[in-house]
């Protein structure tokens with residue numbers, strides 16, 4: 492029988508070591524993504540990464556968030572050397588890797604996030620450099636963020652490169668690796684206000700590395716909100732729960748207090764309901780705060796001080812009956828129902 496793809500199987504063995512069913516069209520190796528995710532020093536020995544050398548596709552049975560699959564060229568490009576890749580291309584003839592959309596896919600789902608090369612930590616800034624001082628003054632004077640917080644959260648800035656004139660607020664995962672960052676301009680009139688890396692946001696928990704799941708966890712909207720109340724606080728980077736955070740909450744069930752912006756009453760309740768469903772046996776652990784007035788946490792702190800932020804958060808509660816009726820109508824994003832009940 493003619494085994495399709497046999498001519499390049501040795502490249503796969505060179506990259507991954509042990510190959511199951513070597514010499515057949517359907518082979519298996521240990522998945523490097525699984526190894527990375529589980530933080531293992533060695534391959535996991537499970538051979539979950541399936542490769543069909545005839546159709547030149549691969550697929551890991553275990554990786555699901557995100558799924559890890561695609562063309563063999565991509566796999567080799569990711570884990571092999573340039574030599575491996577060039578040799579593979581000489582056999583396979585077609586460079587799938589460079590075909591449309593692939594680069595974007597890889598950036599979105601595969602490539603690790605790295606802080607901008609040009610980033611300077613505030614702890615390393617040059618006080619004689621006007622541009623450094625400009626960035627620093629933005630945080631201290633305009634955002635009213637303290638030095639302690641700036642150093643503690645390893646905040647930096649860029650004066651050149653793609654993220655020039657932006658404050659960089661990094662996020663670290665539980666292994667201490669960067670998993671995201673927020674790039675906020677400190678110059679007036681610059682668009683976009685925020686420039687963040689392109690990643691699948693479903694995969695990250697902002698600052699997961701410093702969250703204590705045995706203590707009360709606060710959920711807020713943005714990174715600056717989190718810096719306003721930096722006590723075990725996770726910025727959602729939006730108003731909804733991503734899949735990873737949802738999974739971790741369900742597993743660890745910490746006390747949760749949701750503090751969305753005052754314009755987000757609906758989303759606040761929706762989130763409350765969503766998390767309560769995850770906490771089937773202990774729904775009382777979930778509470779939320781409706782902020783008074785129109786200001787978000789960051790504005791409250793800047794205008795009225797830290798004490799007022801704490802006062803507001805102390806008012807965390809379970810929703811009233813009326814809140815719940817409102818909430819139940821919006822589950823499932825039933826906008827019509829919601830608009831209707833809101834008029835009453």
Ligand SMILES: [Zn+2]
Pocket residue numbers: 522523524525526539540551552553554559
């Ligand atoms: Zn895998």
